[in-house]
Amino acid sequence: MGKPIISFSNVVKRYDDDETILKSVSFDIEEGKFYTLLGPSGCGKTTILRIIAGFSEATEGDVFFEGKRINDIPANQRQVNTVFQDYALFPHMNVFDNVAFGLKIKKMPKKEIETKVKEALRLVQLGGYENREISEMSGGQRQRVAIARAIVNEPKVLLLDEPLSALDLKLRTDMQYELRELQQRLGITFIFVTHDQEEALAMSDEIFVMNKGKIVQSGTPVDIYDEPINHFVADFVGESNIVNGTMIEDNLVEFVGKQFECVDGGMRKNEAVEIVIRPEDLSLTSIENGKLSVRVNTQLFRGVHYEIICYDEQENEWMVHSTRKAVEGSQIGLSFEPEDIHVMRFNESEEDFDARLESYEE
Ligand SMILES: Nc1ncnc2c1ncn2[C@@H]1O[C@H](COP(=O)(O)OP(=O)(O)OP(=O)(O)O)[C@@H](O)[C@H]1O
């Protein structure tokens, strides 16, 4: 890993004595990458952004920017800009003046302001919109004005707090592409907040999955999707089938009363574990060819695939994504490959998890 541009070291946030909002959060943000804080409402995502931006103070712990402790540096002296969820544009100013606002405060010469504002608007594909009133812009356009206003200051880090949540699905998807492309073109570090797992998977170089004031797992989208550390992450990131099982020995796991070959290891013999199999990794087959025998309960057509809900003999639910239809009420087989079985330990720390995966994969 390169030199971190932002680091949190055991950051704790408390508003009063009994409520701890952030519980010892530590992470490193590498320069030039797209990071996403992903987690349910109230888990502390905005709180982390506010501490980075300097709008809120860490109760304990240290915040570093390029290796220097910045806990006591005021917000306006940090090389960070924020795009807020509600955009916080000035409604009585036109597009140009909204974007130029920060530069005027810095008393930059007029010519230079003009050049920079035009360039920022061009980058968000709003060239020519300088004289439009904010009230005459669509939601997606306002969102781009907010981004232009942030990037015109040439921050080293751009913080984006759920900037797409007010947009409809189509525009949201378009903006995901645009933001990702903009980040790559500018090469500056983005820290993006969302509670939408698909958005996080699509856009990020690195995801920090948060729950209840803690980062529970960090990694690339593929790492997190393929190797969720625990039940919470498996359930929150993507659709999952999760059942209880026993790790008999390395590469051999038992669930639903049967033993299966798998590719995990490094646990104790006969350790109680949880098993994840993604719906797209299950396929429908005959009972004889199936590894599990299940009863088809319901199915829904989802456009690209059928979402089929089945139950095994122990009444565990199995969701299957299949391009083939099933017959409701019928008994069928489900097949899957050893590498489709993901084994999770109870209460494993991220350090232990990473170390186990590393030693095991060698
Ligand atoms: N000024 C404050 N005083 C007291 N508690 C606060 C304050 N600001 C936030 N909190 C609490 O801190 C917790 C985390 O809030 P935060 O805004 O960081 O969540 P979030 O992950 O951004 O959620 P959302 O997805 O809903 O925006 C919440 O329980 C919230 O009620």
Ligand SMILES: [Mg+2]
């Ligand atoms: Mg928030």
